[in-house]
Amino acid sequence: MANADVEAVDFEPEEDDLMDEDGAVDVETSPRAPLPKLKSAITGGSSSLSGPKKTKGRGFREETDAERNSRFAANNFESLDSDGGPGPQRSIEGWIILVTGVHEEAQEDDLQNAFGEFGEIRNLHLNLDRRTGFVKGYALIEYENFEEAQAAISAMNGTELLTQIVSVDWAFSNGPYRKRNMRRRSPRGHRSRSPRRRY
């Protein structure tokens, strides 16, 4: 785990310059957990937190159940074949796009009319807000082939639907999203800690 080296260091608030910068963290976390860490077993350094966070919740004060860490550590999660690249990924029987910014009173028919001209809509999920009953704001649409989905994206992204501008894009990707500024963050990630006491 990327944070393993932090956990091993003794936490002495009055001497550790690193911790003084973020007083809010001291109040919320238990003495055993000086820096907040994600409880689930996330493999790989790319998912370590980039810096001090304001933390809240019982989850930070509880003992971590050993089984919890193993639930997501296993590598046998099923997935569809992928080339590992950043492009869109085909789903089991078609290509799925995500529409966001959907008006809260939109109905399935409105989406059928707007998106049906690019190809036959194989699947449409227009989920509702569970509290209000209005449309939550997004829709997932499946087309049989790539060209139809791409046409829908190109034509509809940024256009108006029921007086609101919608965004349209692919839903699934072949590989991880590489943050553009990820490498530039490394000076901070490798910042050295205050010198240890020698006596």
Place this chain on the structure above:
Amino acid sequence: MAGEDNAEFYLRYYVGHKGKFGHEFLEFEFRPDGKLRYANNSNYKNDTMIRKEVFLTPAVLKECRRIIAESEIMKEDDNNWPEPDRVGRQELEIVMGNEHISFTTSKIGSLVDVQSSKDPEGLRIFYYLVQDLKCFVFSLISLHFKIKPI
């Protein structure tokens, strides 16, 4: 800060219990690199674990962040929420921008449980957010992996 597309984002939700049919649980995780992992386990009738994973595009992560931001769950605290018990447990962990919450509580059967708790306002937000997130995840997973009969 929370609205920036480049800010840190992570979400994990768990609901489960241990009983006659083993450790039955549902858990999903939105990771910063876009990977959505989904697991559903039960030994009911000797069933086994279902595990799926797929990479989501930044557009999907952005919508997930919007749903969370709109719920205002990041302003809440689980101090006064019921503790997990024999009936079950829920966990919600979210990192958004420079805030990291990790809430745990018992299962919520209905709004009655929400109303009669010590923090009905906060618990209600949690209750509905969890439902909205489940809707989102179930749609994503079933659309990506499930074959339509006929």
